Amino acid sequence: MIKIVVASNEPDLRALIEIILKSSGYHCLFVENFQEVVTLLQNSSIDLLLFRATLVDNGRELVAIEPELQKIGVIWLVTKRYGVDEERVHLEFIDRYLWIPISPEELIDAVRDVLSKYGHSEPSEATAFRRKYRLK
Template identity: 30%
Template sequence: MEKILIVDDEKEIRDLVEIYLKSEGYETIKCGDGEEALQILSCEKDIDLVVLDIMMPKLNGIETCLKIREEREMPIIMLSAKSEDVDKILGLNMGADDYLTKPFNPLELVARVKSQLRRFYRLNPSVNSKIEEDTKNLIQIEDLEVNLETHEAFIDKNEVKLTPTEFDILVLLAKNRGKVFSISNIYESVWNQEFMESDNTVMVHIRKIREKIEENPRKPRFIKTVWGVGYKIDK
């Protein structure tokens, strides 16, 4: 049974999210601010996903997300009452894997939780004993190495810290070298949801991946832009 940490300073939101997640068989832990969330995560090593509000007292969601990413790789879904693109981009830049604007449909949140966990376990079999061992779990592209079994990426033998979603996008492109993926292709393949034309989530993640794996993100060696079409790795 997966365990979800719900972090929100509004008790009504915490309770509502808990009801829907428990109805799907998830175990939940609730808290009201970022400091308490970090304390829980330091003690509870088996938490699988965090639902994290942005606007909170003591330690806000952005700061909490950064702290979590220093130690843990589990998926993080951010919640915010703000709908501006800049807030969404900021959350994704700080390491979040997905973002929902309040008020949200609890069923949509549940669907996104399921989607994030499916991808995380599929590409991180070291934490899921039910996934069969993949004998071809290593992708090597020049000095870029992607290990599907351990969910790790390396540049010149130095580990690159990617979020679960960043890792998923990199794997999608690396497994299909030479194939151009449009932004909608990437979104629908990785998020398993219908793409909305105004959504810039994929571009934000591509930029973050390039910053981590490319020596010069403005002149990328690996993830190439095919203008007007999408992205590819063609090495």
């Protein structure tokens, strides 16, 4: 089973991501702070990390755990309102940037693309969801 971790201190964002990913057949684990991410990376196998930019000041904290992050897919959840942009926080181990607010299609496409980059196929429920709603 694919293990996706969503790291965000925003309950509404976590709920939205959970609804979208769960309805697409993905199973997620949710954490609320940077330390929980570090602990999970050290103690369990993760396939994909969706990381909310507001959990760290500017991404430099992530460099300390970069070796672990290079082994998994990383999607960086950012908002222009927060003042973070892809050019300013470009880290090699980030596979994809998603701007908040997120559309279901963008999220599913990003998750599918990043997981496939690391050799994971999507669950059959995700394929059925995309067919039902005529998504790519």
